[in-house]
Amino acid sequence: xxxxxxxxxxxxxxxxxxxxxxxxxxxxxxxxxxxxxxxxxxxxxxxxxxxxxxxxxxxxxxxxxxxxxxxxxxxxxxxxxxxxxxxxxxxxxxxxxxxxxxxxxxxxxxxxxxxxxxxxxxxxxxxxxxxxxxxxxxxxxxxxxxxxxxxxxxxxxxxxxxxxxxxxxxxxxxxxxxxxxxxxxxxxxxxxxxxxxxxxxxxxxxxxxxxxxxxxxxx
Numbered sequence: 001x002x003x004x005x006x007x008x009x010x011x012x013x014x015x016x017x018x019x020x021x022x023x024x025x026x027x028x029x030x031x032x033x034x035x036x037x038x039x040x041x042x043x044x045x046x047x048x049x050x051x052x053x054x055x056x057x058x059x060x061x062x063x064x065x066x067x068x069x070x071x072x073x074x075x076x077x078x079x080x081x082x083x084x085x086x087x088x089x090x091x092x093x094x095x096x097x098x099x100x101x102x103x104x105x106x107x108x109x110x111x112x113x114x115x116x117x118x119x120x121x122x123x124x125x126x127x128x129x130x131x132x133x134x135x136x137x138x139x140x141x142x143x144x145x146x147x148x149x150x151x152x153x154x155x156x157x158x159x160x161x162x163x164x165x166x167x168x169x170x171x172x173x174x175x176x177x178x179x180x181x182x183x184x185x186x187x188x189x190x191x192x193x194x195x196x197x198x199x200x201x202x203x204x205x206x207x208x209x210x211x212x213x214x215x216x217x218x219x
Contacts, residue, residue, distance in 0.1 A: 043185060043186060044182040044185050044186060045182075046065050046186065046195045046198050047063065047065055047096055048182070050175065050178070051065070051096050051097075051098055051179075052096060052097050052098070052119060052124055053094060053095070053096050054086070054095050054096065054097055054124065054125055054128065055086050055090050055093065055094060055095040056094055057090060057091055057092050057093050057094045058091050059091055059092050060092065060093075060094050061092040061093070061216075061217050062092065062093050062094070062196060062197055062213070062216050062217055063093075063094045063095075063096065063196070063197055063198075064082075064085070064093055064094070064095050064096070064194060064195070064196050064213060065095075065096045065097070065098060065194065065195040065196075066078075066082065066095075066096070066097050066098070066192050066193070066194050067097075067098050067099075067100040067179070067183045067186075067188045067191060067192065067193040067194075067195075068097055068098070068099070068100060068191050068192050069099075069100055069101050069102045069105060069108045069112075069191040069192075070101075070108060070111035070112060070115065070128075070131040070132065070135065071101075071102070071105040071106075071107055071108040071111060071135065071139045071140070072102060072105065072108070072191045072192065073135070073139070074190075074191065074192060075132070075191050075192045076132050076135045077206060078192050078206050078209060079132045080206065081206030081207070081209050081210050082095065082209075084210055085209070085210055085213045085214070089213060089214065089217055092217050093213065093217060097128065098179040098182065098183060099112040099115075099116070099176045099179040099180060100179065100180050100183045100188055100191050100193070101176065101180060102190070102191060105139075106141065106142050106143075106144075107138065107139070107141060107144065107145045107146075109173070109176060110144060110145060110146050110149060111131055111145075111149060112176045113167055113172055113173055113176055114127060114131075114146070114149035114150075114152070114153070114167065115127045115128055115131060116166070116172050116175055116176055117153070117163050117166035117167045117172060118153060118156070118158060118163070120162070120166050120172075121158050121159060121162065121163070123156055123158060126156050127149075127152060127153070127156065130152050130156075131152075134148075134152075146167070150163070150164075150167075186200070187200065194209065196212065196213065196216055197216070
């Protein structure tokens with residue numbers, strides 16, 4: 001009888017320990033998953049009033065949002081795919097971009113500020129495209145490339161007095177930072193990160209991005 005009770009006690013303790021371990025593992029995964037934390041009521045919107053819309057679909061069926069870094073080589077690799085879905089699916093796909101300059105990239109914030117300054121003169125897309133088209137020339141540099149971006153502004157015929165004032169305006173930097181902070185709150189950890197209709201996509205190649213978007217629009 002004593003032996004049976006001992007075995008029963010051991011079994012109960014073992015079951016409790018296993019249940020506790022399972023609860024701990026599930027809880028750890030939930031707290032480590034940035035997306036799980038971002039789905040709550042306090043999470044920022046994936047698209048807000050100041051988000052830049054680079055393509056507004058006339059017959060909108062889906063919204064694709066990219067958190068990007070203009071100095072990021074992976075973003076540059078995805079850029080043709082983004083332009084492809086924009087060109088082929090633009091009547092149904094709304095496309096938006098948000099800044100997410102990676103701190104380890106010396107000129108990512110400079111580039112984002114230059115794009116935002118151009119946006120204030122209605123030239124968001126021209127500067128956005130110019131950044132990717134020339135990334136190989138200025139990317140991965142440790143010294144400031146602000147003068148290069150100023151040259152882009154001149155080439156585009158921007159009002160240079162206004163451009164320089166906007167680049168120096170703390171509100172422009174704050175605008176970039178707000179996108180970055182929203183991205184972090186949404187679980188963005190690297191670039192490019194895409195959200196389709198508010199849900200983060202897990203895509204490993206430009207081709208997969210095109211496929212996922214096309215499948216979503218075909219539903």
